Amino acid sequence: MGTKFTQKHCVPCEGGVLPMSRDEARRALKQVSGWELADDTKIKKLFTFQDFKQAMKFVNSIAKLAEDEGHHPDISITYNKVWFELTTHAIGGLSENDFIMAAKIDQLS
Numbered sequence: 001m002g003t004k005f006t007q008k009h010c011v012p013c014e015g016g017v018l019p020m021s022r023d024e025a026r027r028a029l030k031q032v033s034g035w036e037l038a039d040d041t042k043i044k045k046l047f048t049f050q051d052f053k054q055a056m057k058f059v060n061s062i063a064k065l066a067e068d069e070g071h072h073p074d075i076s077i078t079y080n081k082v083w084f085e086l087t088t089h090a091i092g093g094l095s096e097n098d099f100i101m102a103a104k105i106d107q108l109s
Contacts, residue, residue, distance in 0.1 A: 004031055005103035008096070009069060019093020028094075032102040042087035043098055047109055049080045058082060061108050069104070071097045 020028065022040050029035055035043045049055040059075060059082055066072040074085040084105060086098040 005096075005100045006107055008100050011097065012070060013088050013090045013095055013097060017091055017095070019088065019091045019095060025094050028096070028099045032099055033106055035102050038085070041093045042085050043094065043102055044083060044085045045102070045105075047082045047084070049082070052079050055080050055082050058109065062105055065104055065108065066101070069097075069101060071101050073101060073105070 019041065022037075025037055025040065025043070029037060029043065032043075035045045038044050047055075047058065049058060055077060059077060062073065062075070062084070071086075071088075074087075076083040076085075084102075086101050087093065088095040088097055
């Protein structure tokens with residue numbers, strides 16, 4: 001899953017474009033595994049690890065990816081659980097960048 005998105009790179013978004021519609025987001029969700037639509041403006045997913053050390057190792061790998069792609073998820077961590085939320089803040093909703101990051105996060109998990 002997500003191969004279409006894993007082959008792409010995030011592009012800078014300064015606003016001025018419309019966010020994806022609910023239908024567009026639902027179609028894109030079919031290409032990433034386990035991500036959920038939240039409030040039609042973001043996607044989210046929970047990852048569970050053996051322990052805190054493994055969770056943090058994963059978060060650090062995603063931090064590097066986010067910097068390389070120039071698109072940064074919201075991250076919440078509790079001991080061995082990591083939640084990611086993706087949205088394109090500049091447009092107040094979802095863009096292809098969010099699904100590119102979701103697919104690449106899955107690839108690293």
